[in-house]
Amino acid sequence: GENVEQHPSTLSVQEGDSAVIKCTYSDSASNYFPWYKQELGKRPQLIIDIRSNVGEKKDQRIAVTLNKTAKHFSLHITETQPEDSAVYFCAASRKSNFGNEKLTFGTGTRLTIIP
Amino acid sequence: NAGVTQTPKFRVLKTGQSMTLLCAQDMNHEYMYWYRQDPGMGLRLIHYSVGEGTTAKGEVPDGYNVSRLKKQNFLLGLESAAPSQTSVYFCASSYLAGGLNNEQFFGPGTRLTVL
Numbered sequence: 001g002e003n004v005e006q007h008p009s010t011l012s013v014q015e016g017d018s019a020v021i022k023c024t025y026s027d028s029a030s031n032y033f034p035w036y037k038q039e040l041g042k043r044p045q046l047i048i049d050i051r052s053n054v055g056e057k058k059d060q061r062i063a064v065t066l067n068k069t070a071k072h073f074s075l076h077i078t079e080t081q082p083e084d085s086a087v088y089f090c091a092a093s094r095k096s097n098f099g100n101e102k103l104t105f106g107t108g109t110r111l112t113i114i115p
Numbered sequence: 116n117a118g119v120t121q122t123p124k125f126r127v128l129k130t131g132q133s134m135t136l137l138c139a140q141d142m143n144h145e146y147m148y149w150y151r152q153d154p155g156m157g158l159r160l161i162h163y164s165v166g167e168g169t170t171a172k173g174e175v176p177d178g179y180n181v182s183r184l185k186k187q188n189f190l191l192g193l194e195s196a197a198p199s200q201t202s203v204y205f206c207a208s209s210y211l212a213g214g215l216n217n218e219q220f221f222g223p224g225t226r227l228t229v230l
Contacts, residue, residue, distance in 0.1 A: 001174070006157075009155070032215070034218070034219075042223075043205065043221040043222060043223050043224060044158065044205070044221050045221070046218040046219070049218070051215075089157055089158065095215065098146075098165045100215055101146055101163065101165055101209075102160060102163065102173070103158075103160070103219065104160075104174070105157040105158040105159070106157055107155060107156060107157040108155075108157050
């Protein structure tokens with residue numbers, strides 16, 4: 001089955017600086033890569049996703065890049081703000097007869113923004 | 116819309132007791148999921164369902180059973196609880212668009228402690 005590794009497990013950055021979180025996956029057939037943000041005590045929420053037919057996707061201060069050859073994808077947050085402090089999870093899935101129904105999650109990165 | 120709801124929010128069980136966690140969604144989503152979240156291990160899929168009357172095993176199914184008798188509900192059962200099942204349990208649902216799954220919407224979680 002799919003294996004997703006995520007690094008680093010913790011990350012502290014000064015407010016206003018950029019943060020980068022990296023994930024690698026093992027299944028070359030994986031074609032959908034979402035990122036979820038989980039604030040303390042809250043539920044995970046999707047912040048951005050990318051499918052394998054594109055190499056990069058941006059949404060305001062966040063962006064995701066995908067390197068299919070190397071089987072890794074990254075989350076980039078620019079101009080970080082205190083509200084970016086949370087745990088971030090990457091995930092991967094492959095298309096099956098029912099769609100990309102199963103996600104395999106990474107172990108999470110705890111991002112702390114230092115004011 | 117209430118989105119995805121879970122009952123109960125907290126529960127303490129003794130080893131060997133049984134219980135059922137209820138997940139309900141009012142978004143008419145086809146797919147529903149049960150995850151467990153443990154420190155340092157991310158979100159791990161227990162069981163999932165691709166439609167009413169269907170269930171399938173995820174990554175960590177042992178010790179759990181599920182049922183999806185109605186499209187809006189997904190039940191997770193623990194027949195004989197063990198301390199290793201102490202965890203936070205999240206339910207999620209998602210929809211198909213263009214033959215592909217999209218965002219998974221998570222419930223607020225159930226914190227279960229097994230003594």
